[in-house]
Amino acid sequence: MRELLAQAWTVARKDLVLEFRTRTAVLSAVVFTALVLTVFNFGRDPTAVAATDLAPGILWVTFTFAAMLGLNRAFQLELENGALEGLLAAPLSRVSLYWGKLVANLVFVGVVEAVGLPLFVLFFDVPLGHALLPLVGVLALATLGIVTVGTLFSAMVIRTRFAELMLPVLLLPFLIPPLVLAVLATARLLAARPLSESLAYLKLLAAYDIVFLGVATMLFRYTVDE
Amino acid sequence: MLWAEGLRHAFGRVVALDDISFHLGPGQTLAIFGPNGAGKTTLLKVLAGLLQPQAGAAHVDGGRRAIGWIGHQSQLYAHLTVRENLLFWAALYGVPRAERGHRADAVLAPLGLAERAGQPVGALSRGWVQRAAIAKALIHDPAVVLLDEPFTGLDLAAAAALRTQLAALRGAGRVLVLATHNVDEGVELATDVAFQRTGRFVHFAPRAARGATEIAEAYRAAVAHA
Amino acid sequence: MNLVRKGRVITLLGLGLLAGVYVRALAFTPVERLQGPAQKIYYLHVPAAIWTEMAIVLVGLAGIFYLFLQDPRLDRFAEASAEVGTVFATIVLTTGPLWGKPIWGTWWTWDARLTSTLLLFFLYVGYLLLRSAITDPALRGRYAAVLGICGMCLVPFIHLSVYLFRTLHPQPIILKPGPPSLPASMLITWLCSVGAFTVLYVGLVTQRYGLSLQREAQGGIGG
Numbered sequence: 158m159r160e161l162l163a164q165a166w167t168v169a170r171k172d173l174v175l176e177f178r179t180r181t182a183v184l185s186a187v188v189f190t191a192l193v194l195t196v197f198n199f200g201r202d203p204t205a206v207a208a209t210d211l212a213p214g215i216l217w218v219t220f221t222f223a224a225m226l227g228l229n230r231a232f233q234l235e236l237e238n239g240a241l242e243g244l245l246a247a248p249l250s251r252v253s254l255y256w257g258k259l260v261a262n263l264v265f266v267g268v269v270e271a272v273g274l275p276l277f278v279l280f281f282d283v284p285l286g287h288a289l290l291p292l293v294g295v296l297a298l299a300t301l302g303i304v305t306v307g308t309l310f311s312a313m314v315i316r317t318r319f320a321e322l323m324l325p326v327l328l329l330p331f332l333i334p335p336l337v338l339a340v341l342a343t344a345r346l347l348a349a350r351p352l353s354e355s356l357a358y359l360k361l362l363a364a365y366d367i368v369f370l371g372v373a374t375m376l377f378r379y380t381v382d383e
Numbered sequence: 384m385l386w387a388e389g390l391r392h393a394f395g396r397v398v399a400l401d402d403i404s405f406h407l408g409p410g411q412t413l414a415i416f417g418p419n420g421a422g423k424t425t426l427l428k429v430l431a432g433l434l435q436p437q438a439g440a441a442h443v444d445g446g447r448r449a450i451g452w453i454g455h456q457s458q459l460y461a462h463l464t465v466r467e468n469l470l471f472w473a474a475l476y477g478v479p480r481a482e483r484g485h486r487a488d489a490v491l492a493p494l495g496l497a498e499r500a501g502q503p504v505g506a507l508s509r510g511w512v513q514r515a516a517i518a519k520a521l522i523h524d525p526a527v528v529l530l531d532e533p534f535t536g537l538d539l540a541a542a543a544a545l546r547t548q549l550a551a552l553r554g555a556g557r558v559l560v561l562a563t564h565n566v567d568e569g570v571e572l573a574t575d576v577a578f579q580r581t582g583r584f585v586h587f588a589p590r591a592a593r594g595a596t597e598i599a600e601a602y603r604a605a606v607a608h609a
Numbered sequence: 610m611n612l613v614r615k616g617r618v619i620t621l622l623g624l625g626l627l628a629g630v631y632v633r634a635l636a637f638t639p640v641e642r643l644q645g646p647a648q649k650i651y652y653l654h655v656p657a658a659i660w661t662e663m664a665i666v667l668v669g670l671a672g673i674f675y676l677f678l679q680d681p682r683l684d685r686f687a688e689a690s691a692e693v694g695t696v697f698a699t700i701v702l703t704t705g706p707l708w709g710k711p712i713w714g715t716w717w718t719w720d721a722r723l724t725s726t727l728l729l730f731f732l733y734v735g736y737l738l739l740r741s742a743i744t745d746p747a748l749r750g751r752y753a754a755v756l757g758i759c760g761m762c763l764v765p766f767i768h769l770s771v772y773l774f775r776t777l778h779p780q781p782i783i784l785k786p787g788p789p790s791l792p793a794s795m796l797i798t799w800l801c802s803v804g805a806f807t808v809l810y811v812g813l814v815t816q817r818y819g820l821s822l823q824r825e826a827q828g829g830i831g832g
Contacts, residue, residue: 167474171460178462238504239456243519246431247475248447306759313752317742327735327756330728331763334770341773358773365766372762376755379676383434394745 161253168249168257173264175234183268186226190273193219194280208281213343216277217336220270220296221303227265228307229324231258232315241381251378255308262304270296288346291355295346298362299339302369306331309373312380331369338362384408384558385430385527389439392425392582399425400436401582412549412559412572414590416602417579423562426579427452427529430560443527448476451525453533457516461505465496465515468504469522476523490518493548495541509536517545527558534568546572566599578605613823616816623809627653630802650708652799656806657700658722661729662764664694664810668736669761672754684750687757689817691736693810698730721772728767732760 176183197215201208235241244254274296278285285292310327314320339362342355385407392400399422407413417423428434430441431452443450459468466487473483491497494514499507504515513536520528530549534542549572553559561569570576570590576598578586586605590598634652671687674680705723706716717723736756743749 164475167471171463171471174467175460175462234460237461238459239454240458240460242433242454242456243452243458243472244475246433246447246450246452247472248477249475309755309759313739313755316748317739317752319742323739323742326738330732330735330767331759333728334763334766337770337774361766361769361773368762368766369759372759376676376758379751379755383428 161250161256164249164253165256165260168244168254169260169264172231172234172258172261176261176265182227182230183265186223186265186269187272189226190219190223190269191276193222194273194276198280209283209347212277212281212283213340213347215281216274216343217299217340219277220266220273220300221332221336223269223273224266224300224303224307225325225328227262227269228304228311228328229321231262231265231308231311233320236315245381245383251381252374254381255312255374255377258312259304259308262308263300266300266304270300283347284349285347286349288349291346291352292343295339295342295355295359295362298359298366299335301366302335302362303332305366305369305373309377309380312377334365335362338365384411384444385560386442387426387430387439388441390426390429390436390441391438392422392429392434392436398422398582400429400439402439403579403582403584404439405577405584405587407558407560407575409556409558410553411574412553412561413575413577414569414573415560415562415577415579416564416566416598417562418564418606420581421579422582423564423579424455424531425582427454427531427560427562430527431529445526448523449526451520451523451528453516453520453528453530455531455535457504457512457519459504459512459515459519462503464501464503465491465507465518466500468515469500469518472519473522478523486522486524487518490521493551494518494544510538510541513537514541514544517548521548521552525557528552528560530559530561532563533561534563534565542568566602567595570595570598578602580606612819613816614819616812616814616819619808619812619815621812623805623807623812626805626808627802630798630805633801634798648708650704652802654701654704654708655799656803657697657704658726659803660806660810661694661697661701661726664690664697665729665732665757665764666761668694668757669759672757672761675750675754676758679747679750681746681750684746684753685818685821686814687753688737688740688821689814691733691757692817693813695730695733695737696813697806697810698726698733701726702730719774721768721774724771724774725767728771729764732763736760 194215197211197219198208201211232241235244277283307324307328310331311324314323314327317323338358342358342362345355346352387406388404390400390403397420401422403426405413415423415426425434429436430443431450432441432443432447433452459465460471463471469487469490470483473486474480478486487500488497491500494517496511496514496518499511499515504512507515513533517533520530528549533545537545546569549559549561549569553572553574559572561572563569573590576586576588576590576593577584578601586601593601630652631649634649667690668687671683671690675683675687702723705726709718709723710716736753739756740749740753743752
């Protein structure tokens with residue numbers, strides 16, 4: 158177990174250093190998020206629909222698409238110079254490889270969300286108040302679910318034709334449950350309802366995370382091995 | 384050290400490996416010559432544990448950790464420096480943290496890479512990248528080194544440096560497997576010579592005292608006939 | 610060839626049975642008091658929905674066994690099952706609005722059950738697209754199995770989350786705790802239609818299975 162985690166961290170750290178070196182991907186994702194939030198502002202009639210009514214949906218649709226951008230490049234960078242083959246030939250457990258990629262993707266999406274959330278609060282004048290902490294919990298649970306499935310699928314699509322299009326087509330049906338649950342929970346939190354009302358959604362989100370983390374950990378090796 | 388037993392593999396109806404068996408002990412160097420598409424790369428991938436053969440089995444004492452593999456691509460990350468790449472692969476191959484720096488120095492110096500260790504791989508020219516790729520394959524001091532067309536892109540000086548290093552490895556009791564389509568390359572390093580054609584070893588014998596020209600003639604005859 | 614013909618016979622049998630069910634439904638089963646004749650579509654809609662879901666579960670189970678046994682027959686079955694599932698999902702998605710217009714007053718609503726079928730439809734389409742994007746049969750089988758297994762695990766989450774989102778749909782009448790609240794004659798008609806759809810599923814899958822076998826044989830000789 159120690160060995161598994163140490164190797165996973167080696168892979169994750171390498172990805173994060175690469176990400177930090179180039180910065181283009183994460184910067185693009187941040188700009189994309191800001192742009193989508195801006196575009197959504199024009200997608201409603203300000204005299205008819207209050208910004209707060211649409212806010213939870215806008216937040217989650219934006220984050221879902223931003224996450225997809227990040228996931229698309231997760232394994233793309235391993236194809237450059239055939240590094241993926243090197244990883245597969247190394248004494249590296251496939252579980253470690255998956256977890257390492259998962260952690261790097263979580264950090265990537267987490268950074269984008271950390272910038273996106275304040276922008277969202279600013280643009281849509283959301284009364285965050287004391288809902289911040291529970292909202293971060295919702296963010297964490299839903300993001301884990303999205304990235305868990307997304308990392309598995311992004312390993313698969315790099316060997317198919319039209320990888321950039323294939324990922325969203327395969328992934329979006331899987332993102333509906335986390336999206337729905339996160340929107341429901343966010344709406345209740347932003348309406349200053351007690352946390353207990355959102356507890357059922359959070360539990361279901363956690364169940365989704367556990368099920369797919371387990372399934373993806375077991376299935377990952379079938380997506381990379383030749 | 385290294386066994387291959389009845390290896391068979393086909394991609395669709397293209398036969399890449401056809402009943403290949405051999406055994407190599409410490410200090411032996413096998414040079415495999417064959418035209419493009421003979422299945423040399425497939426053989427090395429099977430030996431490296433990258434590809435599960437459809438029949439037969441390959442075994443290396445010490446498993447993946449004991450294998451160094453140089454493929455057609457460098458397996459290096461363009462945005463990391465040569466040294467960072469080496470440290471990453473050393474970590475994956477389980478080289479203890481305290482020794483990684485020394486190991487990197489030990490493989491960089493003989494290849495003339497010491498001065499370029501701080502440069503990103505993406506900034507190096509083809510020949511230097513190939514030297515860095517060789518350094519990567521040797522970083523964990525493997526007992527078995529698999530080289531797939533290692534002389535590609537090397538100038539005379541670099542090729543000489545590589546030959547010297549391979550001779551040193553052989554002298555240290557390492558097992559080398561060298562696959563190339565060019566009979567002039569690496570013949571003098573070999574203790575054993577094989578000719579591969581459409582997946583089959585059409586010739587497999589100790590080199591004995593045969594020189595490059597003699598081998599080249601035998602190769603032309605064998606490949607033309609089979 | 611043989612399998613395709615067999616599949617065709619079973620499919621025709623299923624269609625015949627379904628026709629029989631409808632003769633019974635239109636002529637001998639009472640008209641529902643509130644919904645009127647529109648309720649008759651129920652005998653098509655609900656069995657198709659049941660088999661849409663059964664098909665994805667079978668795709669997932671076949672995937673699990675394929676990863677262990679590497680038997681190409683399992684992969685071929687999964688493909689056939691997914692194709693038939695797509696057709697059944699299409700039936701649900703067309704009969705739903707046909708019933709919805711007179712009863713709900715709208716062709717489409719984001720009702721929980723209709724939405725989950727739509728998502729299953731997208732899942733099937735994605736599965737078939739992924740298959741078409743990979744040429745190597747072993748890799749295709751492996752990736753399809755991974756996606757199929759994930760899809761199977763997704764079904765309960767789709768149900769729960771979409772249900773939580775909102776629902777207008779008539780509550781389950783038969784598959785619910787306690788005795789069914791359907792008159793006995795309607796229940797029998799419904800059970801017959803489920804049977805007919807089961808035969809249809811088997812027939813169509815056999816046909817598709819046979820066809821993919823043929824395609825493979827032709828590929829083996831021609832290219």
